[in-house]
Amino acid sequence: xxxxxxxxxxxxxxxxxxxxxxxxxxxxxxxxxxxxxxxxxxxxxxxxxxxxxxxxxxxxxxxxxxxxxxxxxxxxxxxxxxxxxxxxxxxxxxxxxxxxxxxxxxxxxxxxxxxxxxxxxxxxxxxxxxxxxxxxxxxxxxxxxxxxxxxxxxxxxxxxxxxxxxxxxxxxxxxxxxxxxxxxxxxxxxxxxxxxxxxxxxxxxxxxxxxxxxxxxxxxxxxxxxxxxxxxxxxxxxxxxxxxxxxxxxxxxxxxxxxxxxxxxxxxxxxxxxxxxxxxxxxxxxxxxxxxxxxxxxxxxxxxxxxxxxxxxxxxxxxxxxxxxxxxxxxxxxxxxxxxxxxxxxxxxxxxxxxxxxxxxxxxxxxxxxxxxxxxxxxxxxxxxxxxxxxxxxxxxxxxxxxxxxxxxxxxxxxxxxxxxx
Ligand code: FCB
Numbered sequence: 001x002x003x004x005x006x007x008x009x010x011x012x013x014x015x016x017x018x019x020x021x022x023x024x025x026x027x028x029x030x031x032x033x034x035x036x037x038x039x040x041x042x043x044x045x046x047x048x049x050x051x052x053x054x055x056x057x058x059x060x061x062x063x064x065x066x067x068x069x070x071x072x073x074x075x076x077x078x079x080x081x082x083x084x085x086x087x088x089x090x091x092x093x094x095x096x097x098x099x100x101x102x103x104x105x106x107x108x109x110x111x112x113x114x115x116x117x118x119x120x121x122x123x124x125x126x127x128x129x130x131x132x133x134x135x136x137x138x139x140x141x142x143x144x145x146x147x148x149x150x151x152x153x154x155x156x157x158x159x160x161x162x163x164x165x166x167x168x169x170x171x172x173x174x175x176x177x178x179x180x181x182x183x184x185x186x187x188x189x190x191x192x193x194x195x196x197x198x199x200x201x202x203x204x205x206x207x208x209x210x211x212x213x214x215x216x217x218x219x220x221x222x223x224x225x226x227x228x229x230x231x232x233x234x235x236x237x238x239x240x241x242x243x244x245x246x247x248x249x250x251x252x253x254x255x256x257x258x259x260x261x262x263x264x265x266x267x268x269x270x271x272x273x274x275x276x277x278x279x280x281x282x283x284x285x286x287x288x289x290x291x292x293x294x295x296x297x298x299x300x301x302x303x304x305x306x307x308x309x310x311x312x313x314x315x316x317x318x319x320x321x322x323x324x325x326x327x328x329x330x331x332x333x334x335x336x337x338x339x340x341x342x343x344x345x346x347x348x349x350x351x352x353x354x355x356x357x358x359x360x361x362x363x364x365x366x367x368x369x370x371x372x373x374x375x376x377x378x379x380x381x382x383x384x385x386x387x388x389x390x391x392x393x394x395x396x397x398x399x400x401x402x403x404x405x406x407x408x409x410x411x412x413x414x415x416x417x418x419x420x421x422x
Contacts, residue, residue: 001204001206002150002206002331002366004104004149007104010065010104010106010150010366010368010369011063011064011065011367011415012059012064012065012104012106012367012369012370013059013068013372013389014335014336014370014371014372015048015068015070015372015376016069016112016155016376017070017111018042018045018072018111018112018113018377019045019376019377019379020045020046020055020374020377022042022043022044022045022047022049023044023049024042024072024113025078025116026073026113026116027074027113027114027171028042028112028170029041029042030116030171031171031173036173038381038382039377039379039380039381039382040383042377044394045376045377046375046376046392046394046397047397049090051397053094053097054399055374056094056097056101056103057101058373058390058401059103059373060102062389062409063412063413065103065104065416066103066106066369067098067103067104067105067106068106068107068369069106070107070110071091071107071109071140072087072113073109073113074113074115074116075087076088076140077115077139078115080115080121080132088139088140089143091143091144095144095147095148099147105144105147105148105149106150106208107140107148107152108152108155109133109137109151109153109154109194110153110155110160110190111155112155112379114171114172119171119172123172124165124172124183124187125186126186127189129190130189130190133190133193134194134197136194137151137194137195137197138197138198138200138201140198141200145198145202146202148202149202149204149205150208151195151198151205151206152207152210152335153191153198153209154187154190154209154210155210156210156211156212157184157187157191157209157211157241158212158237158240159212160187161180161184161187165179165183166180166254169380170379170380177257178258180254180258181259184250185264188250188264188267191270192266192267195270196270206273207271207272208271208273209245209274209275210277210336211241211274211276211277211325212278212279212336213237213276213277213278213324214238214279214280214281214282215280215281215314215320216230216233216234216237216284218283218284219285219295219299220285223285223286225286225287226284226286226294228286229285230284232253233284235252236252236254238324239324239327240260242274242324242325242328244267245267245268245270245271246327246329247268248264248265248266248268249262249263250262250263255293271328271330272331273332273366274325274326274331274333275332275333275335276321276332276334277334278334278336278354279311279336279339280298280312281312282296282298283296283297283298283301284296298310298311298312300312301314302314307339307341307346308339308341308384308385309381309384311339311340313339313346313350313353315350315353315354316357318357318358318361319357319361319362322361322365323361323362325363331364332363332365332366333366333367333368334358334367334369336369337354337368338372340384340385340386340387341386342386344402344403344404347402348403348407351370351407352407355368364419364420365420366420368415370389371387372387373389373390374389374390374399375387375388375392389402389404389405390402390405
């Protein structure tokens with residue numbers, strides 16, 4: 001049951017395997033070797049494959065009671081159907097350590113990367129992908145299910161769909177609008193299949209999704225077309241996934257002509273918690289030059305400055321998105337929220353204002369995970385943006401707390417002491 005009786009609220013940090021572990025042979029590393037990955041090589045990342053105990057201790061020292069991380073499917077199943085017990089054992093050790101130090105593990109199974117064999121043998125366009133993912137989930141639950149209660153099969157399925165199959169910017173690097181309806185359907189089916197496999201093994205498991213939600217605003221106040229486009233983007237990017245899980249049906253349009261429509265009756269019952277990843281707001285102008293009928297960009301609308309990677313900070317947009325997510329009818333958790341801020345000039349204020357926005361939302365929110373515990377490999381932007389509560393020196397791999405860790409700790413203590421507002 002969620003929230004857990006012994007943990008009415010979760011206060012945690014979030015990381016993902018490829019971004020911190022290092023040395024992971026997967027589709028993304030293959031892209032790097034082929035010179036296709038814009039962010040450059042991830043290499044050793046920040047060496048969390050070795051330093052996992054230290055990382056868990058740092059989260060604990062920052063006042064967390066929960067720890068979100070992901071499993072590397074490529075480490076766990078390097079060859080199709082051949083599972084690597086050493087990799088599973090290493091994840092088991094991490095989970096044991098988390099539990100020992102008082103951190104609730106939250107395990108994500110898919111955070112963008114795939115085993116090397118996957119796209120060749122069972123790509124998402126085919127139905128075999130669903131069973132492959134289910135088998136991976138089942139194996140993970142066999143090994144971790146007695147200690148892990150909170151599972152997130154998919155991180156940001158819509159972002160992956162758009163970047164991997166529409167823009168072709170990330171592996172598998174396909175740009176095929178016609179494939180989108182089927183790929184999206186299979187991703188959601190894989191979520192439901194994974195949830196079923198986990199629940200069979202751990203009947204008390206809590207299943208979540210991490211859905212990226214963005215605020216959208218018309219670039220020119222008073223422009224009918226800009227406003228229309230912003231509303232359209234909201235429906236297609238934010239609401240589609242909420243609706244899919246609430247009703248088992250989805251139907252949205254990707255310009256110019258791709259209609260993504262589908263139905264999975266088992267989807268609503270496959271989810272216990274709705275997780276929101278929230279970062280920023282895009283301003284839209286229509287018509288534009290981009291192929292999505294409009295141009296969209298970040299800008300400093302409030303004058304409070306942009307983050308290091310140019311994202312606008314808009315805590316005031318957060319409550320409405322949480323309220324939108326609550327249309328799922330499920331308890332809510334913030335599964336990611338954070339900013340790139342190497343000098344730590346903005347992080348304390350960001351934390352304060354976003355946690356306050358969570359409090360102001362007209363819906364109860366049962367957990368908050370900050371992205372991120374550590375500086376890490378930021379996909380297409382490489383090691384540039386520094387998202388960590390702890391800075392990492394990549395020559396020594398030394399972790400150093402940024403001053404805002406104190407703010408995180410103080411806000412966490414207050415968050416854990418109070419019950420959600422409604
Ligand atoms: C999210 C991703 C995460 C990280 C942050 C900054 O969309 O889930 O891996 O890159 O953005």
